[in-house]
Amino acid sequence: MTSQFPGRGTRPRPCAAFAAVAARRALYNFAWLLFAVSILLWQKTPAHAQVMDRDIGSAPSILVSTPLPANASTKTTVPPFSHPEAIVSNPLSKWLRDRGINFLLDNTNEFAGAITPPTRGATPGFINYRQGASNAGQYAMQLDIDWEKLAGLPGFATHMITVGRYGTTANRMFGDWLNHASEDYGGGGNVVVHLVYLYGEETLYGGRLAIAAGRMSEISDFAASPLFCNFQSGSFCGRPKGITDTNFAAGYPASTWGFRVRGRPIRKVYIQTGVYPIENGIYQVYQHRTGFKLNGANIIGYTAPIETGWEPSFNNGTLPGHYKIGGQVFSTPQNDNFFDLYGAPYAVTRRAPKTHSASWSTWAMFDQRLTHYREKDSGLTALWGIIYNDPHTSLREYVAYGALLNRGFFSSRPYDTMGFSFTYTKIANGVTMTDEYLLDKRRALPNHATGVQHNTIVMEANYAIHVMPGVIFTPLFEYYIHPNGQYNLRDAALLGFKSHIQIM
Template sequence: MMFPATMMSARARTTLYAVSLTLGCLIDGVTPARAQIMDRDIGSAPSLLVSRPLPRHVTHKSWVPPFSQPEAVAPNPVSKWLRHRGINFLVDNTNEFAGAITPPTRGGTPGFSNYKQGASNAGQYAMQLDIDWDKLAGWHGFATHMVTIGRYGTTANRMFGDWMNHASETYGGGGNVVVHFVYAYGEETLFGGRLAIAAGRMAEISDFAASPLFCNFQNGSFCGRPKGITDTNFAAGYPASTWGFRIRGRPARSVYVQTGLYPIEDGIYQVFQHRTGFKFNAANIIGYAAPIETAWEPVFRRGTLPGHYKFGAQLFSTPQNDNYLDVAGAPYALTGRKQRRHGASWSTWVMFDQRLLHYHDKDSGLTALSGAIYNDPRTSLRKYLVYAALLNRGYFRTRPYDTMGFAITYTKIADGVTLAEQDMIDRGARSNLPNHATGVQRDTIVMEANYAIHVMPGVIFTPLFEYYIHPNAQSNLRNAALLGFKSHIQLM
């Protein structure tokens, strides 16, 4: 839903008043219940497993790692009865609102006339089903996992010309249908957690280059995963999935190594192939993605300061176009010839997070995140992305589950893309620029500051501020500031 500028002003005032009133009431006197934080929403389960070192006293017995059991709005005896028998069924809703408080760029250049100042709302309802077949049928170490979602709404960033980083991460990818199938796979855990083998319909980037901490934020440059890791449509990230196989070994308590093989399916983020996600015939497989990742996961100061230090890379076997050169080695934007094709491409990443301070509650403290993603500069749009963030949870003793967050991402566009777009503009072909651009793309920065309020069991409300520098990586677009909020409700 979109609103013109005049309506936005009134809405912004109303939103600010509501946020201020809510903050005042909540911080002053609501007693917090059990922990409910955005690290535990549906979809974070795979990355939670990756981020969980082996227990101190582990045996070689096959066992199923514990499922995510977040608090819910109301106690549910049926859920408790099912979990006791190995069935974990979760339902939640995440809603994200963002409204621009700055006017967009206007002018006679093609594309600018459609820009407007306004607001948008996007959201997702999700269902997760985990089954511990050890408890249910005596199949030691075996579990299955399935997630379906529905998404609605739109995102505000396109109103001011940005197509790279959504202001509301839950927009897109889910098909805008009542039910979108995300993933369903089985996993066998052997030797006391030292070896885990999984296969089925899987979201590769839920296991690789993943962290449950990313979605403490709303903007799409950071939430879900730093956007550079899915620079192409060949890396399947939530809510997209492909057939896949993954194996993870833990040679030491705080070290893991994992790899896998994921068929690349053409159009996994587009409605013509995967609107509902239930297309399983594999007729559109065009190659394979092969990721590998290792990490050190230390826990300092008697278990109060966990950290994760990840290094990874992936290879794509599918041919991709060169972003600058044609088949003869000249700039394609000047010659008009077909772009050169490369038989394979790659991506690499390093990702760190470390809790620096510990406060009162078990999950409280100050955590720092940083990382970098570097893609094949010949074929990528985003040559590299670097990010940094701080999460400060439980700073106020009376609010142990509230979280203050700040995140910043910097994206550098590949040199070939920049040069090709400049060539097109020089020869008067501005209307044919790729990536919905209305000018030359070079770099962009997205920042977010927020405060997540633990309202009651199962409910989180997060007022936030987003700021875009060079939207769509274009210096000819005016910077944009947005106010909004993110809410999460765990129903069961």
């Protein structure tokens, strides 16, 4: 906090300075504690694999990422359900699963605290910035039903997920509104039970055709990968943030009514498309607080994604890869980010922005395992890709990303994973120029900005420790360059951890 009395400047008050030092020391002590925990666990070899690729919510992207087996039959059947290891050995769960009912329960918790002070200033936008820490998380329940086993309906299954979310995220404390330091923040409605999705799926011809409809999260199937959530940063986990730039593409934990069809013309190639109504305010509490608002009264348009992918596997199947490209069109009118109705800067004329009748988004996403170690799913994997949005209507014109995941490098820790990721976000030129005009005229800027937005980089390094069956603990470090895309904001460094407990 800074002094707001005339003539007293902006020097931090002693109590605030003391609190900042105490917080910094606490974070350093916490970092050493994480290091000590890592050393203590180093020699303990787990009995089974449990990785963040298999948490609740990852099942749709896992199905997209799974090519047909060699010599696959054409028999209509339900694909196997997700079955992660859990801390509770539950005979009831096994009994239910054998009869077609798969019930999962987990908790993911994410902590992040800044070890660098925020930008200081006397303007209203800077006064509230502070150095601090935050915690966010969710508990989730997943229910899959195989109606072929339960009622004799060949190939038909239903899928349902509900979550409860809690806490807040640290990035806003230092002025960033583009990338959450904790991905589990937001979207859950601040309620005990929030419906994420509920849909039915028919799988035909041995997995060569899959048709789904119901309340669906579009970005769980399209532009998706189960590998993304080996990280905590919201710039990467769930999906690279640029793909939901418009708020019209439904990403977990939001959903809309939807229809999707996926075909596999050959074993290692798929193509999928669908139609999803655009519901105004799907990420807002006033419309979708619980997720159970199902009447569609707020539908304002439609989005139609299409995606195709090649899924090769080299070196006798030990080096899988996934190469996908896709795009989508939004039928809903959106405002131009620079021009008014007559082709002049609306920041200058103060007239209404120009309206575009439609907009679009495209993506190219790739991952490839480069080396293989001893265990089945071990090795060094590289991820890279780009999302490019309509530059006339978007905030993020494009997002480029890259990451490395190194699993099982140490023979004594076959299921531990080292990870490094970065995302580069380029703000659309129209947004940048609008900021410059508004700032010159001393008017408020959009997107919570306190300076001109240009570009930003977010990096994360982590080490996921397989503590015991069903428990993963991940110390991590995040670094923000030009938070919120602003050059006038100081870079920010954070320490934290992500924990995942699969209860059943």
